Amino acid sequence: MKAAFVTITAGLMAALPLAAQSVEEFPTKPMTYIIPFNAGGESDVSARFQQSEWENVTGQQVVIQYQPGAGGAQAWSQLNSIAGDGYTVMGINLPHTVLQPLAGSVGYATEDLTPVHYFHYTPDAIFVRQDSEFETLEQLVEYAKENPGMVTLAGSGSNSSNELANTVFNQEAGVTTTYVPFSGTGPSITAVLGGQTTGGFNYATSGIAQGDELRMLAVAAEERMPAFPDVPTFTELGYDIVGGAYRGVAVPDSTPEELRQRISDIVSEINAQPAFIEKMEAGGFVLADIGYDEMDEFVAGKVEEYTAGAQALGIIE
Incomplete structure (x- = not known):
């Protein structure tokens, strides 16, 4: 009888919901971190930086998997079909997750997603190859004015921060360029380096990743970035372009509130690690x-901002 009692008790304890156990002890096994883009882009790089700190903070490893497709929409449309036990999280991006549903059916709505933490953003920037004939943004603008539609700029997907920035740039500069969407930053930068496009409207981080292979003509930051002190902002050059992509972590909508907060706390603690910073x-x-x-407040503000951006893109009237 005693052995049977122990067996039954162990079974009941295993069946207890997490809320009945200690949320502070979560996680007690390795976690899976899904990146909805190809390897090599900003979402991947920043997640890799987190990965190296995850075990220090939680005592458990996190395994990164890739699920690219449709500029992230393929993975986000499947997020809520994953078990909400906290052990699978997914990278999430703004403005993608606002602009994509506004543009049409992508298998999810903005309000279907459950972001729990946004931990960084990357300003948009215009790049060309280092051996490009364009050494300044003004040279590129002049050429674009003389050759409407001939300047092609690769970016990380349709209805992304890159495409929005490209659209605003066309308006601000009075030019017509052709935006070429790819399935993530990695493939779009490959296109620029391979000469498939004139340049790229990518993220400033690509300037670090590619070193001397790329030339950054301007960055959409509020002020010059410490990593790129010689690169002017669009504002300096007379263009009202400030913006970029926010990246964070989301969970399935079935994830309990206490686990959502716990995962947010983990990401916040990683954010404070000196090596990560x-x-x-x-x-x-x-x-x-x-x-x-x-x-809730942050996303509501971004929905309002990016809905206005969708009008600039012609997604909505």
């Missing part, structure tokens, strides 16, 4: 720390 800043990322308790 050093890597991110050296890589051209701008750290943010927008936690789960701030998420």
